[in-house]
Amino acid sequence: MKKLSIVISAALLSSSLALSSAPAIAAFPSSVDGQAMPSLAPMLDKATPAVVSIAVKGTHKVQQNVPDAFKFFFGNRGQGQAPERPFRGLGSGVIIDGDEGYIVTNNHVINNADEIIITLKDGRQLEATKLGADEESDIALLQIKADKLTEIKIADSDDLRVGDFAVAIGSPFGLGQTVTSGIVSALGRSNLNIENYEDFIQTDAAINSGNSGGALVNLRGELIGINTAILGPNGGNVGIGFAIPSNMMHNLVKQIIEFGEVRRGILGVSGRSVNGEIAKAMELETSQGAFIEMVAPNSAAAEAGLKAGDVITKINGKTIRSFSELRGKIGSIGADQKVKLTIIRDGEDEVFTVKLKQSQGSNIAAASIHRMLEGAKLVNDEDNNAIVIEEIAPQSPAQIAGLREGDLITGVNRKRIKNIVQLREYLKDKKGVIALNIVRDNQAQYLMIR
Structure with missing residues (x-):
């Protein structure tokens, strides 16, 4: 748990009972005046099996900086060395899909973990696989293989x-x-x-x-x-x-399920939260919302027609209170998704449909899947149950390896691969030469990468 510090307090209740003379304690009534006693127990009987305990262990690097006075003795090797130290941690998670075994937790719970053990409410312990995570929002997705898992229903x-x-x-x-x-x-x-x-x-x-x-x-x-x-x-x-x-x-x-990581959408505006001063200056009837100070050229907002001075008050019909809330909600919506923004312009409400662009730095990190895929933008092709090379950077490792824009990756080492998550999972421990099964110009072929 992220916190400022930790204080554990315990309250000890003590009592003594005379075993030979104490009268029997009467049971609490199950109802009063014919009405059932209120209790959360029935709801919790259904919800708690979907919540799991998580135990992790791994290693993390500890940065050590050598003072200038000692550099003569240590040389460059002593400066900035990062020895690894073992760690263990505990946290919680929630089963959101019982059939697939998907578990959501915080990224900081499982970050840098080499082993992730899930304990279900019924006592079963299973090792989990990390499917992906988003450090910027602190969300991670795990998967376990087990039968009879209870999933939780997700509310709006x-x-x-x-x-x-x-x-x-x-x-x-x-x-x-x-x-x-x-x-x-x-x-x-x-x-x-x-x-x-x-x-x-x-x-x-x-x-x-x-x-x-x-x-x-x-x-x-x-x-x-x-x-x-x-x-x-x-x-x-x-x-x-x-x-x-x-x-x-x-x-x-x-997004993690589809792509293996988050493809964050971006609107392309800067601004601040509406307050009393802005509301007075702009003659607004509301003191909530996101005031746009600048619209970036060629951004999603610019292409949709948003302007500096507009006040965004709703996303997809849901009220927003501040610019930070706008940023948080837009940042969780994937690139290429369309959103409806309600704005105030010249005292009137208007609705704009905006197709979000992809945030710089949030492209599929193909290099994190395999270094020879660096420079390729990977997108799941649902029609063909394959991965399409949507773009490829000139002179990048992916282009040098022989990949081309429009190629379909359908397998690895004769194993069928249908999406980016499967590709990442299959390649994470593979070394040496790898045979990519690709389809190019309707012709199947192998491409060897090292």
């Missing part, structure tokens, strides 16, 4: 209101599965410097170390958020916890 987090009841499920401090309850304290929290893309649900349901990646659910047991961080002067729970909204998580996970 845009329908949340401050005051709605919320229940946090996770494994704090390694104690095992724990449930706490509270309300939604605030929505659209940002500028916390926790992640690069922030649009948090704030809740007072107790969240502590180990709850990271766990579920925040509504009273129907539906997932409304992924618990990710707390804020407290001593690191313990003080009623200020943050969760990534389920809609944001769902958008990112869909």
